[in-house]
Amino acid sequence: MTYMNDKASPKQLLNSLPLYATVERQVFDGQDLASLRPQQLWFVRCSFVGVDLRHSALDGCSFKLCDLSMAHLRGASLRGVSMAGCNLRAADLRDTDLTAARFSSVNTGTPPHGLTDVTDAKFDNAITRDMKFKQVIGIPSRFI
Template identity: 45%
Template sequence: MSRSSSAGTREMLASATYGHSLERLTFDGLQLLSLRLPDLLWLKRCSFVGADLRHATLEGARLILCDLRDADLRGASLRGTAFSGCDLRGADLRGADLRHLRFGSVNTGNADGRTLVTGVRSDRGVDLTTYFEDHQG
């Protein structure tokens, strides 16, 4: 995976268009506050470990096999976002807009391919298992 800077990342993502696909990029630990992704952006095997995505707009994004462990997504708009086979362990989703959010699985051969949400912080009363496409969490 290639490493990006916060400024370079903003420029790259701003130039992406509807339906654009980005693969194997690393955004670990970057400050991406209030980032706005284009509709239906596909992110495949990207890493956002510990990234600050507070108040980011990821509406309609498709994240496949991405690593978002310990990412800060407080106040982010995740409306219509689909996470397939992603690792969200330890991520903070408090105050995030979760309407129409979906967690799914992908066929990864030997691995389970399920989206992982162990230790995710969310608002009181939010049951993240209801967002799984198979409703099994």
């Protein structure tokens, strides 16, 4: 990502990126990004392990091969988000709006690599209208 510099916080930088900007190979582990409001960014191979994204508006964002394990997304708006080949193990997705969200895989050529994993993710009280799962590991039985 060519937009990041050391003068602003990661939250300020992400909020200032233009529509559809690509963020690649950035590590946000453990950061406080609560109430983030980016403009439909494309995240590729980024790490958000244990990050605080509560009440963020990530509508239309795309995550490809990203690690969101143990991420705190409670109350976030994830309308139309795309998660392809992502790790969402033990992520907190309670009270999120997942309307039209897509969870899918990425063809890495070596199965089972490239599958999205939602094992132990919490979906309590989430809005799941038109949510789609395709080649995903750990889907809760209520979505099958």
